Amino acid sequence: MTAQRHDRDSVTATALRLLDRVGLPDLSMRRLATELEVQPSALYWHFPSKQVLLAAVADRILASVPEPTAGADLTAVASAIRDALLAYRDGAEVVMSTYAMRLGARRAQDTLQAVLGDADPALADAVFEFVLGHSTLLQQRMHAQSVGAVADAEADPTADLDRVFHAGIRAFAAVSADRPPA
Amino acid sequence: MTAQRHDRDSVTATALRLLDRVGLPDLSMRRLATELEVQPSALYWHFPSKQVLLAAVADRILASVPEPTAGADLTAVASAIRDALLAYRDGAEVVMSTYAMRLGARRAQDTLQAVLGDADPALADAVFEFVLGHSTLLQQRMHAQSVGAVADAEADPTADLDRVFHAGIRAFAAVSADRPPA
């Protein structure tokens, strides 16, 4: 009768679903607790703080990024990372805010490193930072637009944003291609 | 006797100083009000919401970015933007969070556009997104490190981060250089 018990994984999964439904500003410990039919304090048995909980959520968001393999190309990997970030509402911001204690982010960066071969390791980090910045900004704009608080009234900014993404990736791809042949 | 009156500009200036002192998580309307020796509700005469106040702060942060001029080079402009973002604690995150209703960000992007000449306009946006993402991540890590919650214990990550920044800028510079000659 007294609502089922939870563990780290189930709490994280529920948090991710709630994030996608209500967005990061409304993802509070109290609301998550309500969702789990539990008192807010119960969450602190599973996680020491909200920030650590969010880090676990960030890991899940990046879980769909493929393992490091030498076969793929930069555009594919960068797109996979972007898709993972955009798959959940405010996903990029969550990953960004917990990036310092990166767990899942490490894997994404390793995959980028692998695809860049023997290019400067700093380049893989730069690509990741670009994708993360781009995705965060994109979701920021999506949210502002839904609230109706945008300065310029572009009809469909999505197409432009896709061009920006590919312009960035093309730049990184071009530089990385310089090395192997040389 | 009853503490001097304020206007939009003085409130914004105080908010920026407070941001630099205590960081974004502790920059509350109530704390800012205390700083101004005023009731919290007084702030809402000057700004309709905290978000709009932060947008004004973001504008100030980017104010030091030079006006669009054809003479400069990409590295200089990108560095100026990064320096502006890093000049105040959590500056990059503030700019990022109010980017959707960009006012100050527009100028920074125009300056990038100018320096990139006739290159694809999407490239200027890509550079801006890279610099913003990079700077946010850098400040994030600085904060996490000061709290002592970092996964890896690098001695001095600053040098590495500078290499990442320049690796990114080099990629964009290389691609932009392709166009004019062709």
Added chain:
DNA sequence: ACCTGAACACCGTTCAAGT
């Protein structure tokens, strides 16, 4: 092992009313 109950020290925002 996992949760409740109650408390502590906070938030952003609104609105009538004051000067």
Added chain:
DNA sequence: ACCTGAACACCGTTCAAGT
């Protein structure tokens, strides 16, 4: 024009205690 006072509906986190 600019601010006070009081309220509303929230926050994250701690900690003793329960089962």
